[in-house]
């Protein structure tokens with residue numbers, strides 16, 4: 001059993017889910033004039049939704065999670081708030097996943113209150129219903145049990161963070177610091193139950209070396225966790 005429930009999302013799934021999301025929007029009768037991608041996760045789904053709905057206008061707004069020093073939990077904020085004249089336009093705000101729901105609701109409210117649109121609706125490929133405080137107007141998949149979705153656009157970032165976590169916990173539990181490449185790959189598969197392929201493991205280890213999280217001992221072909 002993997003330690004972290006993870007689902008590897010393929011490019012084919014992304015296209016299929018985006019196509020179905022666009023179909024739900026079309027079937028509802030809503031005709032967006034402008035699609036807004038919530039950056040960064042919403043970029044690829046929003047672009048595909050534009051393609052499937054025949055929408056030429058694509059803008060984006062970036063949200064960021066902000067941990068308040070004194071408070072538990074994170075709050076979403078907009079990173080680069082700007083004005084856009086969307087008067088008279090139907091706007092569809094698109095993200096990859098609604099988890100807590102804070103991000104998409106914030107983006108929706110911002111567009112509604114600052115861009116003057118005729119109507120704003122929200123869409124996401126996935127909606128994690130048991131944890132989300134906000135339900136998007138359109139979603140293709142309802143997720144009933146929390147899982148980490150490993151999307152193609154976060155594959156490297158997730159992989160190096162997952163490897164870092166695996167190595168840190170192994171160190172805490174057993175004092176182990178050294179890993180061969182194939183041990184990293186095997187450990188990763190055991191921990192997360194997915195396989196991202198050799199190129200991603202190699203890139204992830206390169207990033208961890210660059211960040212000073214691990215050292216590469218070339219003579220022994222081993223990766224050594226810095227502690």
Ligand code: ADE
Nearest residue numbers: 097099147148149150151
């Ligand atoms: N972003 C927020 N929640 C997520 C999840 N469960 N999987 C992937 N990306 C996410």
